Amino acid sequence: MNSDTALWFLGNLIELVVIGFLIYRRVWRTFSAFFIYSIWSLLASVGTVAVLHWYSDSSPAYVSTYLVSTFVDSLLMFCVLVELAWSVLRPIRASLSRSALVLVAGIILLVGAAIWPFAAFSAQLPGEYAILARLQQTSSILQILVFLVLVSTCQLFSVGWRNREMQIATGLGFFSFVNLAAAMLRAHMSTWAQYGHLNQFVIASYIASLLYWAVSFAQKEPERRKFTPEMQRLLLAVAGAAHSTRIAMEDTPPGKAR
Numbered sequence: 001m002n003s004d005t006a007l008w009f010l011g012n013l014i015e016l017v018v019i020g021f022l023i024y025r026r027v028w029r030t031f032s033a034f035f036i037y038s039i040w041s042l043l044a045s046v047g048t049v050a051v052l053h054w055y056s057d058s059s060p061a062y063v064s065t066y067l068v069s070t071f072v073d074s075l076l077m078f079c080v081l082v083e084l085a086w087s088v089l090r091p092i093r094a095s096l097s098r099s100a101l102v103l104v105a106g107i108i109l110l111v112g113a114a115i116w117p118f119a120a121f122s123a124q125l126p127g128e129y130a131i132l133a134r135l136q137q138t139s140s141i142l143q144i145l146v147f148l149v150l151v152s153t154c155q156l157f158s159v160g161w162r163n164r165e166m167q168i169a170t171g172l173g174f175f176s177f178v179n180l181a182a183a184m185l186r187a188h189m190s191t192w193a194q195y196g197h198l199n200q201f202v203i204a205s206y207i208a209s210l211l212y213w214a215v216s217f218a219q220k221e222p223e224r225r226k227f228t229p230e231m232q233r234l235l236l237a238v239a240g241a242a243h244s245t246r247i248a249m250e251d252t253p254p255g256k257a258r
Contacts, residue, residue: 004196007203008049014210015042021217027164030087033079034168040076044069070132074139080172081108081146087165088150088157091226108142115141137183140176147173158225167216171209178205 019038022028028035048065055061082105089096089104119137120130147169150159159165182202186195 003200007200007207008045011203011207011210012042012045014207014214015045018210018213018217021214025217025220027217027221031080031083031164031168033076033083037076037080040072044073067132070136074135077139077143077172078108078112080168081142084146084150084165084169088159090224091158108146111145112138112142133183137180140180140183143169143172143176144180147176160222160225162216162219162222163224164217164221167213171213174212175206175209178202 015038019035019042022031022035022038048062048069051062051065082101085104085108086093086101089100093100115138116134119134119141150157150166150169154160154166161167161170179202182198185198
């Protein structure tokens with residue numbers, strides 16, 4: 001068994017453990033998008049190896065599998081990030097309007113759109129591969145930003161390191177940082193051996209995140225602290241202002257400046 005195969009087996013095994021703890025601790029009820037993403041990652045890993053067993057990495061079957069897998073992965077990750085942001089607001093969600101979730105998703109989507117033009121760290125790739133590489137890098141930057149925002153505002157939002165939101169964001173942020181750094185390094189590599197060693201390092205970083213999640217989810221989560229009254233008023237005021245602005249824009253007659 002070579003090192004690539006050993007890493008693949010180890011990663012899938014720990015992924016199964018993480019999924020098991022998500023079910024055992026009932027984390028999947030609160031973080032269903034992350035639960036679905038974990039299952040998808042495992043299935044995609046097994047499916048990709050199965051395709052490679054029957055086809056070469058340049059065959060249309062493998063190329064199609066890679067394209068679909070990358071797109072679905074990015075779409076599910078967007079859902080995970082929205083879910084994380086929405087979960088942070090859990091203590092006051094009952095006081096928010098139904099459009100608040102759409103607002104959260106819209107903000108993350110707008111940040112991703114702002115990142116897109118600058119997310120091009122890989123070497124020149126043909127056609128759809130260049131688009132997918134940029135999609136992956138945009139997703140990685142978004143995950144890092146969500147982690148940094150959560151760390152910098154954890155006291156305001158009453159989220160600690162033992163809360164699931166912080167644990168999920170930490171694992172995603174660490175792996176995304178390594179993945180993004182690897183994308184930058186790949187642009188300056190010239191041999192397949194260099195690519196191989198770098199890919200192993202990226203896989204090892206994902207295994208490290210899986211181990212962190214396995215240890216974290218094995219423990220019972222402490223009760224979430226409530227927001228301070230000042231923070232509740234601030235968040236509700238921001239949400240109310242955004243809701244009022246949206247209503248005003250919808251009521252503006254056609255042809256008039258908004």
